[in-house]
Amino acid sequence: MTTTLPVSSPRRSRQAVLRHLRVHRAPALLGVGSLVASAAVSLVTAPLLGDIVDLAARGDTGPITRRALALAGAALVQALLAWIGLAAVARVGEQVLAGLREAFVEHALGLPLERIERGGSGDLISRVTEDVAMVSEAVRTAVPQFVQAALVIALTAVGLAVLDWRFLLAALVAVPVQVWTSRWYMRRSGPMYARTRTAGAAEQQQWLESLGGAPTVRAFGLADEHVELVRHRVDDSLNRTVGVVRLHMSFFSRLNLAEAMGLSTVLVTGFVLVREDLASVGTASAAALYFVNLFGPINRMLFLLDTLQSATASLARIVGVTEVPTDGTTSAVHASDVRPRDGEVVANGLRHAYVEGHDVLHGLDVTVPAGSTVALVGGSGGGKSTLAALLAGVRRPDHGRISIGGADLSGLDPATMRASVVLVTQEVHVFAGTLAADLRLAAPDADEQRLMDALTDVGADTWVGALPDGLETVVGEGGHELGPQQAQQLALARVLLTDPLVAILDEATAEAGSAGSRALETAAERVLAGRTGVLVAHRFSQAVLADLVLVMDGGRVVEQGRHDELVAAGGRYAGLWAAWSAGRTPA
Amino acid sequence: MKNSEQRSAEQAGRALLRRSLLDQKRRMALASALSTGHQAGEAAVPLLVGLIIDRAVTTGDTGRLVLWLAVLLATFATLSVCGRLGFQVGFGASVEAARSLRVDVARRTLDSRGSADSTMLPGATVNIATSDVRRTTAVHYQVTQGLAAAVGVVFASVVLLTVSLPLGALVMIGAPLLLLAVRAISSPLEQRSSVQQEQAARAAGVATDLVRGVRVIKGLRAERAGSERYRVTSRQALAASVHNARTEAGFKAAVIALNGGFLALVALVGGRLAADGSITVGQLVSAVGLAQFLLEPLSGFGGVIATVAAGRASAVRIAALLQAPPAVVGGELAPGPAGRIALTGVHGPGLAGVDLEIEPGRITGVLTTSPEAASSLRRYLGRELDPDQGEIALDGITLRDLDPERLRETVLVCPHEPDLFTGTLAANVLAGQPGAEAEAVKHALAAAGADQVAETLPGGLEAAVSERGRSLSGGQRQRVALARALLRDPGVLVLHDPTTAVDTVTESALAQGLREIRAGRTTVLITSSPALLAGADRVLMLHEGVIVADGPHADLMSGHPAYQEAVLA
Structure with a gap:
């Protein structure tokens, strides 16, 4: 009878993020403002290129140098603004992320034990590992890339309109194909990733099981069966990744179609406008170059949509945990003055x-x-x-x-x-970190002498003394492995320290x-x-x-x-x- | 010394990677050809845009517009199809290579002769099978993509050079220089980023660890201390991330500035050439477009180099695992059926010249005062390892002359850890003797007390057993594992502490069950459990590497103080 831990709604997740964001309002505004300004500066590039083409067509060499210098200057200003903007946005993103994950861990530890067990502790562990990693990854890479790409696209659209509004109309021909492709892709990618992850986890599990049980496999002569089991899982998991690659490839081919349609229309528009004397060859060239340079950002942005979708789902799972009432154990508030008179x-x-x-x-x-x-x-x-x-x-x-x-x-x-x-x-659980840090969970302010005394009382002083760095030895997962008896002595020492x-x-x-x-x-x-x-x-x-x-x-x-x-x-x-x-x- | 070892390990890794690449040479050749088509198409697009400007837009010739647009669309179709198929086939090469390497790893690690390098934990081996294989086989498709990119670069360069020698030279020298500059800026960034990743991984590790130990924390009421501990690591990770993000922003800004500057330079030189008539306006457009295009495949080379380097390092680890010498060598004979075991002068960890004889058809208990002696004895009897010195003989044939697989058909040595596998309770027991008769299964279950386990589980014998039997308690796992061993009914059965997690009442019943089901067969119990030792026909006590006591449990309990102390300790 497991009831999984709740998943928050998109609205409440958004509110949670905004709550954390509000603390950093000023740097956030500075960041976004600088990025917009940076993208705005890049708008001058296309008209400048168009000018250079027109000047070249007229055989006018002189002003070309000035235009080229302006191009370089624009790039410099754009870069400076991007620097400020990206740094500020990343900083705020990291701070919000830290706030979210700290609130999550604090809450997770404060959940009543029954609540954790009802949801299966695996659920909580997968949230603290996979979901937090997913959101972090999105905050660090996907969100900035997405924002940058979106800005470039939006401002290129404005730039095309500045060259001539009809170029913008021509470029929009690609949009329906892009919208249709992204929807097609998003409908498939989520479930496909989930199945691939499941198959990957099953493969991992089979490896751990067969290799972990290798002594038994050898003793009973089960090697052939287990190699077959592994092969089966490997096949399944690899075939699923091939499926994902196929999906990505057809996604990009469909986008190629959009590019071809858009580019042809922009070129035809240029052709007509030049013939009717409504635009110069330079303008037409600039529009075409502009549009070609959009391919990258558009593909990137659409490709990131599903990462963002998964990250949003993970965010909802993280925020969901913080919505469960805790048992109050993590709060510092002194709720009452009742004290036990003795240990009865x-x-x-x-x-x-x-x-x-x-x-x-x-x-x-x-x-x-x-x-x-x-x-x-x-x-x-x-x-x-x-x-x-x-x-x-x-x-x-x-x-x-x-x-x-x-x-x-x-x-x-x-x-x-x-x-x-x-x-x-x-x-028994030995917390990863130094032995002293493990013991200080029980008594945060205890000095080394007290820790050593507690260890001595439970008869652990001999083996602790033999550890390479004594109390500062890193133990637990990834560190010095403690035997079951040592781990239990540690557990008893913690009781002495809590007293x-x-x-x-x-x-x-x-x-x-x-x-x-x-x-x-x-x-x-x-x-x-x-x-x-x-x-x-x-x-x-x-x-x-x-x-x-x-x-x-x-x-x-x-x-x-x-x-x-x-x-x-x-x-x-x-x-x-x-x-x-x-x-x-x-x- | 160490260096030559390292060198030979590297050679083995390189050989493995080479063989794996050669195995996929047809797929890789096809993928390279197709991807080259894709790159050439991508390079042709800016070229065609320039052509259309020159031939159609400037002249107003509709016929030419239609003609060249058709060429442009055909190019798009080709590049799209080639790109898609090329990547799929290239990725297919990686997948097939990964498949075969993973099966090799599984076969090697489960080989009956074991591996001399037994220090590696299962987790580390799994890492090699999954992550290292993935990194090694990523080389396959990256190589095809790299080859195609190289051809694309050459193609674009040739086109540019034919348009204009000076402009072509500028782009061909400028673009690589630009990328070198970018790499120079980014290399300190990579170092910093690894610091950041370490910190982030540490914070994630602390969070996971705290949640895993949440019961312990709740018991100690250390919730606040725990969350405070996480906050400290999280803040350290935050500081590293912010620092890193600032540097990364600087890097991205530098790339924008460099790219923009390069574009301005190409426009300047190209514009002046077009102005004095040495190239056409369309060619100027093509050159600007190509200069931008070239950056993409060129920057891909860095990725290819990094992938190959990582793949090589991983291949070394895979080769080391696959080519580790076996733990036991030699021996082809099959053992006899009697089950008489004789040890003469056996030396090894915890054993200092043990001489003993185990009579067939009886239950012999072995009490060791050191855990090392127990595990050495267990390993030697199942020929997981051969003794450092001395001989063990089964019915007069030394184990060194016996084929490990055939030996284990007669001698079943159960590991101390009762490993169960995903499936049902029945499937786990039947693994001992596939196709065993229902009566035999019932018998084995009852003798091991596993029938009681089945009764308490929903679904009984068909109850699901999760990964490594984790859904069962320690005592339940031990009983199911014991039933599996008993069902196999081997000539010689060696059990090592089979009942440590079973309660005393059940343990006494198991001792009785063992006596009945193993009647007339050779059984060795390496244990310190008084209940099991009391059920043995004869008990040997190993202390400081040698036999110090020999006799029935009851006699030793009354007449041998050291034995009594060891049992009651």
Whole structure:
């Protein structure tokens, strides 16, 4: 049941851009003004060329030099104005772009987790990568080229009219063909690009899958099948790109038709006007040259239409995210003065469903006294992780109430929330960047000593010390790869740095080897020392040490008590414990 | 030393590119011919405009106007058709070359003998298969376009020279000089632009990374810190972009000034020549038009040179991948059926002279205290690698004499990572033994606990499995992978930590299931799981490269403190 994140309407996207643009109104006006002025100066070129042709026809050498100098001068002025204009426009474009992407990221991080999951986090990731890249590309290349080309075309039209209005009429013969071609092209290009991208993504995925699974492919002797799978995807993706090239080629041939028609008409018009003595040979030549020089800008402009179309679609997807209400976590506003008095966690009547009608928790009551540790135990699907996320306030219960130290969780402002409760999820993520930067996400103002202390507490000091640049080593994607155990120690160090009243640990301890698990258990004990702890226990050694064990099954707490009591009671926990200890005790 | 290595790598790359080009020589020849027609047509247009001015507009001769307009339209038709077909055929050459290179890469990377260069991550190999192949094969159509442009330039120059020697010379010397000037201005720009791209990529990377880790951020309540972190990188990228944009604007302005100046110069010289009657007015128009036309193909050459350079660099990487020596060499024999494995003095990472014998038809557990030893053992048994020193024999034949593919028909060594593939749950299991009978499948599923996985998924056995099995949890993936291995029913089955993500209750059941389904077949379990070790007939413990304990799990648990410690750690 996924509901994708919203896509904004063209109007609201435009408004969003204008809002960002308004801040930079003066440079924007300067830029556009200079570009218009620059294009206006270029208008003198054609009449000057016409003059030179006429002077040459008359055999009048003298004034030609002056006209040529004027041509050069016009080029210089035009260039200067273009410089100012292009620089200003690009600057404003970049600033608007930066504003948009920052607002987007801030918003994306502030989205409630349920909202992200409902849309599939892949959707959000594709917006932050592909859509932002698409819009940036358009702002940097397509928009300036388009604006420049459009200006040249508009002013050439004016220039033709200045030479003689009938030349403009002649040139307009090409317009219907151009309009028809662009519509024909735009109707096809969008869907075609989408299919090509899909085929490309499928090819990429097949490569990753077959090469990533190469050991399995070799072990099972599946190489031939997988080469065939890859070949199939490669064929599909290449054939699609050939289709796109065909489309582009027929687009340009159709435009050639427009050029041929327009140029012939302009030449015929010149012929008639010269014969009727309504225009000079120079004017006719200038008009023809003028028109020939239009081919490039017109083709460029029409070709860019679909890039702009895709960019507009991407923009709507970016703005769409900023229209979803956030959970307020990125705002700096202090909404309330409520502070928890201690780390006692009380939850009453908790219900939660991921899919409507299918409750994962059925009215749970949990009380964790301040400073004690509770272990959640049970098979997968029992609701342990959901309960952990609810208690941490990362998800909101559909029904029920959670308070920490007497303060309702939903009424706390972001800063107080940080100091109250933190959750370590099963998902480990090492943020790309330096190790110090990763840790400072938890404590932005912490100095190196504090960071090192936290790492030492979780037993990470040895391997951090061995890193090439210590805390300044670049880790995460593209940097020094950390092992699963190291990544989890990092996650625990972040909790120490945040130093909350309540720490909720839902780690994937099982994934580390046994030796690693032991080290992580020790680290977790350190993190929970002196604060309230809720621990999703994968290894029973963790449950043994807890002040209270909750055995969960089917969204309910089916047993609770201390480890010894539960073992003695001979219920479900006792059974789980027996399975765990089999093979771990000497016969 | 390094230099000669580099040189031979470059030679291999060049040879690969040359072969790939030669394979497409017919398509490329046709494309070059057609594109040349296109360029000649483009050059003829300004020439014809000048002719029409001279022959028709100046004279008022309608017949000539019609005649020359017909020629102009015919030229347009030709250039349009030639351009379209030329590019399509040229692009076709690139596509065909890419197709064959990609299949070569797939074949090489999945080859049963592996590659000695095993340090490359799959992502990097995929990059070679896609990006590097694309860059290398872009050379194919760029070469055809470059050839055509060169002919176009020569054609236009000859025309100009026949019109007027001085004017032709001016354009032919001036246009390349102009482009050299433009290149000189733009080269610092390229450097700056790469700085900007780096910054932009970094900002994009930080944004993506933060969104990927959004759960962690939410858990830490580090939303503000995260968005602040992005703002800082975004502002750095902005500063670089603005700086770059200013330079780029300057460059574009310089191009406008240079082009305009060149046009003025041609008009000046041409105008004076026309005024004193050495050329006609129409020829002046042609010259001005051609001077503008020439800039286009000439500026294209820079692109061709850059493409060839990038293509060569990429070809070196492709050649290195395709020509890397195999990880294991030699061996053609097929193994015997008994499944008795003997290691004598095996050395390798984590192994320091291991001697051991694994009896056929039994389950042998191997507990290693170092992960390196476990992975060496696994790799050697499946002949992904041969030991640095010592021998492993299967039924008396050393593995070095066995063909890896045939060896693996008898000895199935499951990788530690349970790789599943896109498809259905059933298809993934059946990959172990295509065409297996329903009864056997049911058996394997049950023994691996994968029947429970199927029950919890919508669609059961027909449930879709997404890329690399990501739609399943770690424990589910492991059970499905185990069912696949059990269905294959090999003479020798080697499993490495097959149940790390499976809960304890299920793990005990799996240990029992394994015993039943593998009865009478050789099974090696490289693991530290007490439940699995307890289910083995015999357990060997490897510590500091040698066997330190040997016996049933229960005995070792009570009589071997080091073993006990390793299991309970």
